[in-house]
Amino acid sequence: MEMDTMVAWSGLAFLLVIDWRLACLAVLTILAWRFYYWAWVTPKRLEKLLREQGFDGNPYKVLVGDLKENSQLLKEAHSKPIGVDDNTLPRVYPIVHKSIQKYGKKNFVWLGRIPRVTILDPEHVKEVLTYYNTFQKHFAAQNPLCKLLITGLGALEGDRYHKHKKIISPALHLEKLKGMVSAFDAVYSDLIVKLKKMTESTGSVELDVFPLFETVTSDVISRTAYGSSYTEGKNIFALLKEIRDLTVVLQLRPNIPYSQYV
Structure with a gap:
């Protein structure tokens, strides 16, 4: 009787170990699939949609996108002096300048896994500004650091944007x-x-x-x-400048959720 009981308990313990391992494997599989979908499937789907709409740009690179190339172009641009009559875009945002030169007026660059679209057609720009409920900014979704610098009207969406725009218009x-x-x-x-x-x-x-x-x-x-x-406000401006500089440095890195806690 005792032997049967021991065998039964041993079998139960074995099954529990197997169940625990299977549960862990299932959780890891789900997490791996979600990461794969987040890091690869979604960006590639967006890339396909953009190309179907006539936009062109570099192929997506997992997580980093064009950030590495942009960092190299920035270092190269800042290593040379700039003249008074020189174009500032190659120095301020070289990856966008290169993309315009290479792909034309409808192009996109990859800020990590997020594509950023550049449009130079005035009619398209007018359409984006008119239909503000459709074309939203999503700063927080792209990079939470943007909330440190982009505040006020620039960060508002939809009806709130329209309302506050009406409020400040008389001041201009x-x-x-x-x-x-x-x-x-x-x-x-x-x-x-x-x-x-x-x-x-x-x-x-x-x-x-x-x-x-x-x-x-x-x-x-x-x-x-x-x-x-x-x-009178010198210290405040100094702190804002420091936040701006740190944010610019961090924006050149891929935005991986919860990576700040690692």
Whole structure:
């Protein structure tokens, strides 16, 4: 009797081990299939649909897309000086510039597993802006980091976008903009005085104009939007710049869900 009981328990334990292993195998199989569908099937399906609609671009590369090529093009572009009359697109967004040159006005590039479409036909652009409920941005779905930088009207969708656009439109009327001229005049007058002081002793000076105009732009925004000055909000602008720079670096990497917890 005892022997039969032991055999029965041994058989039950064996079955439990088998069931546990089968359950784990089933879970792993489901996860592997979902990852395959997410990382390969969905992007390739989108690529097929885009090509059927007349768009052209590089074939999809698993997870990385065109990010690696874009990173290399950025390093190459930033290694050379840029002239005053040079086209800025090859330096700011070289992968898009290359795609336009190679594939024409209707093209797409891969930001990881997400295709980004470029359209240069004014009629198509008008259609996208008119049917805002159909053509949505989906920033959060593409990359959650975008929520750090793209806020306000630029991040809204559908009816909320239309409502807020109506609210801010009066602020951009010509008469309203005329009221900002005094702020522009004050900022650029200060800039001219600063530049004259720099050249008083030598007659000329070599300087990096990018941070200078970045400061001027921030000062204009502070005076027109908040009624203060760049000096008062200097720390806030510095933090925003740091967030922007970090976000740009992270955007060059593939966006894998929950990878930040690994």
